[in-house]
Amino acid sequence: MERVPAVRRRRLGEELRRLRDLAGLTSGEAAQRAGWHQSKVSRIETGHSSVTTEDVGVLLDVYAVQDRRTRDLLTMLAGRAHRRGWWHEFRDFLPVEYRDFISLETGAGRILSLENSVVPGLLQTPEYAHALTAAVMPGLAAREVAALAEVRTARQTVLRQDPRPEFRAVLDESVLRRDVGGPEVMAGQLARLEEAARLPHVRLQILPFTAGGHMGVTNSFVIFVFPQMPELDVVVVDHLTGSLHVDRTEDVAAYTAAFTGLRARALPCEESAALIARVRAEVTR
Structure with a gap:
């Protein structure tokens, strides 16, 4: 690592x-x-x-x-600021690790995401991204919070690029129920998840509380897959003060197997979408 x-x-x-x-x-x-x-x-x-x-x-x-x-x-x-390198506009305050994360995200053919706490950046609404950034980084000035939230939502262009990557996400049920920004923000965010779940290149599944403890409960992670060059596949694991990049072939294979196992324990896509709709209805009561 x-x-x-x-x-x-x-x-x-x-x-x-x-x-x-x-x-x-x-x-x-x-x-x-x-x-x-x-x-x-x-x-x-x-x-x-x-x-x-x-x-x-x-x-x-x-x-x-x-x-x-x-x-x-x-x-x-090699770090080229190519035609999709929009994030270089924010290089004055984005850490190099985050810029490289976005670079990998932009080039991947498949993105596998496990999230235990918050909505994945690629699926966040601007309001949710702003509220989350302000909560996680309370010491930042308002303009810095706004800029980071803008980066978070700008990343979502990757889901509309040609060719579009396949995006598979497994979210713990706590992601749906954690109040970020208040009921109005959460209602909009949950509606955004429902919309995303209907996209042909997105597979969204929820790990319900009834699934109990599972191998991914301690850490969120993302696997970037490059189908034409499997040797470039890499896992990014979140931790308290940043993230770790795991690229050994056997480690990537282990995380991929773990993700496959978590998908098997999660609700099917249709049932996951129904759970998201139920939680949104609860929020808007």
């Missing part, structure tokens, strides 16, 4: 090394064609050296990589 920058450098280096092998080149030959010293290629491949987006482009050209999705994903890992 490492912070994002190290994870990202190592993953990028591993993938570039794999592509070099597929191209049938040694690191020395690759360096010669790129006009570099061999040690630069080695440092990039081991994750010991930062790499620019221009460097990635050079290596992909050397390895004759034409697939646009592959090029976009690897450039994303």
Whole structure:
């Protein structure tokens, strides 16, 4: 488990090394064609050296990589402010870990989210996002709260991009019943969940209180899945002071199996939507 920058450098280096092998080149030959010293290629491949987006482009050209999705994903890992990098407008106050989280979220083909306390950011209403941010970070100035809430809702464009990612979320029932912002805000938020549950690329399930204790009760987590490059899959686990990024293949597999098990214990999508509607009716009485 490492912070994002190290994870990202190592993953990028591993993938570039794999592509070099597929191209049938040694690191020395690759360096010669790129006009570099061999040690630069080695440092990039081991994750010991930062790499620019221009460097990635050079290596992909050397390895004759034409697939646009592959090029976009690897450039994303190098930190490119590409056409979907709207979050760089907020870079003055967004921690690098959060910017990298959004970057991974934007590039993933499938997003698996377990939430025990609050509505996932991709499904929050602006009012809910503002109330939650103000409650979680009481020391922030009003303009900072507003900006962070704006980021939270701006992230939701990922669900409308082309191609759209598959989004699967399992929410503990407490997410529906925790009062964030008051009855009016919660009513609007629950209505938003009902709408989201009807989207063809969204699968929303609720873990009812009757499910009892379960393996995900102590931590929320998100799994970013890259179907075309499974070796880039990563898990982000929330904790008290931030988040941990888990990228070892066996660990990602364990979290994925846990998520599958939680989905099996959760209510089916139709029953989950019905529970959300019932809770909303209770809130609006």
